Amino acid sequence: AQSVTQPDIHITVSEGASLELRCNYSYGATPYLFWYVQSPGQGLQLLLKYFSGDTLVQGIKGFEAEFKRSQSSFNLRKPSVHWSDAAEYFCAVGRLDSNYQLIWGAGTKLIIKP
């Protein structure tokens, strides 16, 4: 069965520092890949997605993610975090036998140190 692993439950980063959140997925075929963010009191917001093509994907809020087939990874990065980036981040993949169902990682909570 497909699964998504986000190995870090919490990450603490100083404001202005770079950020990388890890995501690995199981299963051989390349699924559609997504990163979502949930800020306090807000809904899940799509940061970026990868369907095919260029493996470096640009998203909103200055985020990018790189798909690496050999590592089954889709890590999220930002060169310089801001206090407003404090939120929970979810990696998700499209279920291979569906064109709408998402399979989610457990989430990574990002804490920003001033």
Place this chain on the structure above:
Amino acid sequence: EAGVTQFPSHSVIEKGQTVTLRCDPISGHDNLYWYRRVMGKEIKFLLHFVKESKQDESGMPNNRFLAERTGGTYSTLKVQPAELEDSGVYFCASSQGTDLYGYTFGSGTRLTVV
């Protein structure tokens, strides 16, 4: 345009009681989805409506959960009777018919069963 609206935002009920969650999708979105996140675990798919029809309810945990979508507009998710393990955050999302994975999520309903 108005987003996906869910209410209540929070609900605390006793074990054995009934709770009804409501989701108002974006106007014109035929697809409506329910997901839930139980106690810090992964977000999991519950079901998918196309207009008023249940397209896929494979993620519904048991028959204590009943989802409806009246006239293809808003949707309700009723839990009767609620159990402690039903506590979590219930997310609703909607999308256009042709927009692959083009979800817009609501901010969720946090359900606590005590």
